[in-house]
Amino acid sequence: xxxxxxxxxxxxxxxxxxxxxxxxxxxxxxxxxxxxxxxxxxxxxxxxxxxxxxxxxxxxxxxxxxxxxxxxxxxxxxxxxxxxxxxxxxxxxxxxxxxxxxxxxxxxxxxxxxxxxxxxxxxxxxxxxxxxxxxxxxxxxxxxxxxxxxxxxxxxxxxxxxxxxxxxxxxxxxxxxxxxxxxxxxxxxxxxxxxxxxxxxxxxxxxxxxxxxxxxxxxxxxxxxxxxxxxxxxxxxxxxxxxxxxxxxxxxxxxxxxxxxxxxxxxxxxxxxxxxxxxxxxxxxxxxxxxxxxxxxxxxxxxxxxxxxxxxxxxxxxxxxxxxxxxxxxxxxxxxxxxxxxxxxxxxxxxxxxxxxxxxxxxxxxxxxxxxxxxxxxxxxxxxxxxxxxxxxxxxxxxxxxxxxxxxxxxxxxxxxxxxxxxxxxxxxxxxxxxxxxxxxxxxxxxxxxxxxxxxxxxxxxxxxxxxxxxxxxxxxxxxxxxxxxxxxxxxxxxxxxxxxxxxxxxxxxxxxxxxxxxxxxxxxxxxxxxxxxxxxxxxxxxxxxxxxxxxxxxxxxxxxxxxxxxxxxxxxxxxxxxxxxxxxxxxxxxxxxxxxxxxxxxxxxxxxxxxxxxxxxxxxxxxxxxxxxxxxxxxx
Numbered sequence: 165x166x167x168x169x170x171x172x173x174x175x176x177x178x179x180x181x182x183x184x185x186x187x188x189x190x191x192x193x194x195x196x197x198x199x200x201x202x203x204x205x206x207x208x209x210x211x212x213x214x215x216x217x218x219x220x221x222x223x224x225x226x227x228x229x230x231x232x233x234x235x236x237x238x239x240x241x242x243x244x245x246x247x248x249x250x251x252x253x254x255x256x257x258x259x260x261x262x263x264x265x266x267x268x269x270x271x272x273x274x275x276x277x278x279x280x281x282x283x284x285x286x287x288x289x290x291x292x293x294x295x296x297x298x299x300x301x302x303x304x305x306x307x308x309x310x311x312x313x314x315x316x317x318x319x320x321x322x323x324x325x326x327x328x329x330x331x332x333x334x335x336x337x338x339x340x341x342x343x344x345x346x347x348x349x350x351x352x353x354x355x356x357x358x359x360x361x362x363x364x365x366x367x368x369x370x371x372x373x374x375x376x377x378x379x380x381x382x383x384x385x386x387x388x389x390x391x392x393x394x395x396x397x398x399x400x401x402x403x404x405x406x407x408x409x410x411x412x413x414x415x416x417x418x419x420x421x422x423x424x425x426x427x428x429x430x431x432x433x434x435x436x437x438x439x440x441x442x443x444x445x446x447x448x449x450x451x452x453x454x455x456x457x458x459x460x461x462x463x464x465x466x467x468x469x470x471x472x473x474x475x476x477x478x479x480x481x482x483x484x485x486x487x488x489x490x491x492x493x494x495x496x497x498x499x500x501x502x503x504x505x506x507x508x509x510x511x512x513x514x515x516x517x518x519x520x521x522x523x524x525x526x527x528x529x530x531x532x533x534x535x536x537x538x539x540x541x542x543x544x545x546x547x548x549x550x551x552x553x554x555x556x557x558x559x560x561x562x563x564x565x566x567x568x569x570x571x572x573x574x575x576x577x578x579x580x581x582x583x584x585x586x587x588x589x590x591x592x593x594x595x596x597x598x599x600x601x602x603x604x605x606x607x608x609x610x611x612x613x614x615x616x617x618x619x620x621x622x623x624x625x626x627x628x629x630x631x632x633x634x635x636x637x638x639x640x641x642x643x644x645x646x647x648x649x650x651x652x653x654x655x656x657x658x659x660x661x662x663x664x665x666x667x668x669x670x671x672x673x674x675x676x677x678x679x680x681x682x683x684x685x686x687x688x689x690x691x692x693x694x695x696x697x698x699x700x701x702x703x704x705x706x707x708x709x710x711x712x713x714x715x716x717x718x719x720x721x722x723x724x725x726x727x728x729x730x731x732x733x734x735x736x737x738x739x740x741x742x743x744x745x746x747x748x749x750x751x752x753x754x755x756x757x758x759x760x761x762x763x764x765x766x767x768x769x770x771x772x773x774x775x776x777x778x779x780x781x782x783x784x785x786x787x788x789x790x791x792x793x794x795x796x797x798x799x800x801x
Contacts, residue, residue, distance in 0.1 A: 219273045219280055221266040229389030233264050233382065238271075240378050241357065249357040254365050255382030261361040264382065265333050268359060272331050278302065280331035283346070287338045291345050292317060298332070298346060299324060314345050322348035329355030340367045398423055406430065409454075417441045424448045437461040450475030456502075459483040466490050474499035480525075483507040498522045509533050509553070521545035532556050532574070539564050558600070571623075576600050576630075583631055587617035595621065598630035598653070615639045622646070631655060632674060 240251050253261045262284070273280045281301035283294050295317030296310075302324055311317040330353065337343060337360050347358055360368070360377065368377045398419055406428055412435040413419060419436070421444030431452050436442055436459070443465035449455075450472030458479060460466060466487045473482075474496025482503060484490055491512040497503070498519030503526055508516075510533040520526070521542025530553040537559035543549075544565040551572040554560060560577040563584045570589050576598040583597065618627070619640035624647050632654025639655075641647065642662030650663070651671040663670070 219278075219282075221269050221282060223263065223266050223270060229392075230260070230264065230267065233260075234267055234271075236380055237264065237268050240380060241268075241272075246354040248352045248354065250360075250377045251358070252360045252362060252365065252368050252377040252379050253382055254362050254379060257363055259382050259384060261382050262335050265335055265359055265361050269331070269333050272357060276329065276331040279325075279328045282333045282335070284335040286334050286342050286346075287336045291342065294342075294346060295321060302328075302330065318345050318348060321346070322351040325353065325356070326351045327353060329353045329357075331357050331359075333359045333361075335361050337362045337367055338364060340370050343367065343370055409433065411435070414438055420444065422446045422449060425451045427451045430454050433457040435459040435461075436463065439463050441465060443467065445470055445473075447472045449473065452476060454478055457481040459485075460487060462486040464488055468492070469494055471496045473497060476500060477502065479503055481505045484511055485530075486510045488512050493517055493520075495519050501525065504528060504548075506530070514559075516540050518542055524548065527551070529553065535559055537561070537579075541565075543567065555596070556600075573597075583613045583615075583634060585617055587620050590621060591623060592621050593623050594626040595624060596626075596628045598628065599632075600630070619643045625649070627651070629653065629655060 237251065237253070241249055243249060253264055255261055266282075269280075269282055279302055281298050283289075283297060286294060291314050292311050295314070299311075299317070299320060311320065325348070332347065334343060334346060343360065352358070362368070365379060368379070398413075406426060408429075408431055410433045411431060412433075414435070415438045417440050419439060420441050422436075424446055425431070425448040429452055432454050434452070434455060434457070439462070442460070442463040445460070445466070447470040449470065453476075455476050456478050458476065458481070461483055462485070464487065466484075467489050469484075469490070471494045473494055477499070479500050480502050482497075482500070482505070485507050486509070488510060489512055490508075491514060493508070493513065493516065495517050497506075497517060501524060503523050505528040506526060507528075507530040509530045512535060513531070514535045514537065516529075516531070516536065516539065518540045519542075520540055522545070525548055526546060527548045528551045529549065530551075532553045532555040534557055536554070536557050539560070541564050544567055546567040547569060549567050549569050552566070552570060552574070553572075554575045554577070556576055558578045560575065561579045561581045563575070566573070566586070566589060568588055568591060571591050572594045573586070573589065573592060574594070574596040576596065578600045580599045586592070586595070589595075613631075613634050613636050615636045616639070618624075619642075622644065624644050626649040627644075627647060628649075628651040630651075630653035633656075634654075635656040640662070641650070641664055644664045645666055647664040648666055649669040650667060651669075651673070653673040
């Protein structure tokens with residue numbers, strides 16, 4: 165013994181000694197208390213089966229909404245230890261009948277030892293296979309043997325369960341003969357429990373059964389339970405789908421916030437939109453180091469963003485559009501060095517952080533429809549900013565110095581106090597400046613402006629000005645060779661001439677000048693596009709005193725002259741053509757001056773501009789002092 169102890173460590177010896185002590189403390193079974201060795205063996209097998217949990221059914225943890233269902237079934241089972249229990253759970257497919265049956269089976273099987281069986285998928289399995297499975301589970305030999313026929317199977321099942329209380333579950337039954345051929349009518353021992361799940365209660369009406377099934381209708385989850393279930397599923401999705409790169413959740417009011425994001429997530433794009441109850445972004449969003457696109461839109465209950473937003477170092481696009489209760493951005497957004505597009509339109513945001521100017525990659529900012537009153541003084545520090553959209557920002561009174569990189573500037577504000585001088589923004593392609601008096605009455609701007617700086621914006625393609633009380637003695641547009649669309653509303657212009665040669669659309673609304681000369685527009689044949697894809701060329705004039713279309717007839721395709729209540733003269737005077745003054749009483753009665761058209765126009769009433777092949781439509785609309793419903797339209801071709 166000493167030699168053996170020398171070969172073993174002291175730790176091994178101590179472990180063995182402790183094990184012997186534990187075994188000595190276990191109470192055994194007294195064989196004399198059993199009728200024979202067979203009964204003792206059955207008792208040992210029963211205890212082993214219970215302890216090893218070999219019959220336990222798999223059930224998902226954290227079940228939602230099952231508490232009331234389980235309690236209802238347990239109440240049906242509580243009818244005394246010697247009674248036969250026949251319980252049927254019915255309801256539509258997918259509602260959770262099998263899950264509930266699994267839970268009840270797990271509660272009860274330890275009371276039955278090896279005398280239990282769960283037959284799943286009865287609807288889809290042949291009867292003889294089901295009989296063999298049942299016999300195999302409840303037979304102590306573990307081998308049922310081959311069944312010769314269904315009749316043979318039901319006889320052998322009856323012989324086996326006749327003297328034992330059994331727990332048997334038949335899952336997804338759709339025919340009554342399935343129950344009859346698996347559960348012998350008169351062979352149920354007292355204490356036996358039979359549980360059936362089905363979609364159709366008619367299968368429970370079985371002739372010859374001494375006992376009747378007690379029905380339990382499986383109902384759907386309550387609204388609260390459904391919400392909890394969906395949130396759990398969402399969290400599980402994020403937790404386990406670690407390779408997920410794109411996640412979009414739309415029109416789903418069940419989700420109230422983001423889950424806890426794992427640190428090893430590879431999510432690149434997260435979109436949550438049109439959710440009336442979403443209100444929280446978890447601080448763990450900072451773990452999404454691969455996220456490049458975050459869009460939380462039309463979520464009216466979202467009020468704030470966590471500071472951890474600044475940890476999204478890969479983020480390039482951030483949209484919070486239409487989250488109108490969101491009132492501020494955290495200062496940590498200044499850490500988003502790769503951010504290129506920021507959309508906070510139609511939110512409750514009142515200011516942009518001063519630190520926003522530190523974002524080196526930001527090229528697109530949309531803040532339309534917000535309560536912003538003042539832009540950060542750091543705006544000029546942007547080096548990549550190309551688009552700044554401030555349409556409907558009615559709190560803005562003036563603009564700070566803006567970066568020269570801008571190509572699109574859109575500003576409409578009822579609070580504007582001055583017309584800004586934007587002569588430094590020489591890269592502008594589209595410019596909209598408005599005090600919104602084109603859609604709302606009144607204007608706070610009453611001043612004289614020198615608008616010659618507009619002529620320095622050589623790259624302009626689209627220009628829209630709306631300032632009804634501004635007197636602009638001079639406005640130079642002839643140098644804007646790339647300008648294609650021009651809209652002027654309310655400007656007090658003495659003259660408007662030398663229009664850009666590339667102009668396609670010209671709209672004048674309520675400009676106060678006495679004379680408007682349309683001179684020098686390009687001839688149609690100078691267009692570089694083909695006749696089959698030719699751009700439409702349009703001209704609109706509203707409320708002018710003296711309208712002269714010089715060298716225009718050959719290039720325009722559509723013209724509107726509207727609300728010219730004070731007009732005294734309308735002239736179309738191509739150099740190449742003579743000019744007739746057409747006396748048209750029906751028009752002159754409501755137009756205080758005369759019409760001058762090319763000599764090729766023979767009859768004003770019947771065939772207007774018949775000799776001008778490029779002119780398609782000419783409208784005279786509400787250009788009189790008396791008639792309010794007069795419309796004159798002449799169309800060629």
